[in-house]
Amino acid sequence: MPGPAMTTWHSPTQPMQASDARLACLVDDLWRTHFADVPRPNAVVTGFGYPWQWRLGRIRMSLDGGTTEITLNGLLDDPTVPREIYVAIIAHEIVHYAQGFASPLPRAQRHAHADGAVSRELARRGLGATEGALLAWGADVWPALRARQLAARRTRRAPLVLAPCAVAGNMV
Numbered sequence: 001m002p003g004p005a006m007t008t009w010h011s012p013t014q015p016m017q018a019s020d021a022r023l024a025c026l027v028d029d030l031w032r033t034h035f036a037d038v039p040r041p042n043a044v045v046t047g048f049g050y051p052w053q054w055r056l057g058r059i060r061m062s063l064d065g066g067t068t069e070i071t072l073n074g075l076l077d078d079p080t081v082p083r084e085i086y087v088a089i090i091a092h093e094i095v096h097y098a099q100g101f102a103s104p105l106p107r108a109q110r111h112a113h114a115d116g117a118v119s120r121e122l123a124r125r126g127l128g129a130t131e132g133a134l135l136a137w138g139a140d141v142w143p144a145l146r147a148r149q150l151a152a153r154r155t156r157r158a159p160l161v162l163a164p165c166a167v168a169g170n171m172v
């Protein structure tokens with residue numbers, strides 16, 4: 001039986017944002033609707049994280065096994081990203097959890113992606129279409145979104161980079 005699962009986000013560097021909270025709801029929804037048979041023996045946390053160049057999502061477990069963290073690329077925190085893309089990424093990571101990768105559950109196979117194990121599991125749970133949607137979106141939309149997001153981040157950071165120079169200028 002799944003426990004009274006409530007996904008949260010905690011990070012020492014970044015407080016939980018409204019968008020992280022929405023992801024947490026999505027994880028719990030997905031778990032209830034498609035993974036209700038998968039127990040959660042540890043705490044599952046989720047949120048947007050590092051703006052990776054290529055990786056869209058990641059699942060990892062703390063050393064003590066107490067927490068599993070599902071992180072989505074911070075560049076995906078954008079209103080143009082369709083909900084089905086979040087669903088696709090999260091579903092993929094929950095399959096890893098269900099198959100004993102980055103989770104305390106027993107391993108279903110030796111390697112996380114061996115022999116299409118993830119695809120098979122997604123299909124078995126009625127989530128096969130999410131993979132195709134993610135593949136298409138990853139090829140058609142993601143490269144431009146990533147470039148736009150990275151450019152926007154550079155612009156937002158600029159004042160911070162310039163601040164020390166401005167201070168030095170005032171001192172002269």
Ligand SMILES: [Zn+2]
Pocket residue numbers: 092096112113118
């Ligand atoms: Zn994977």
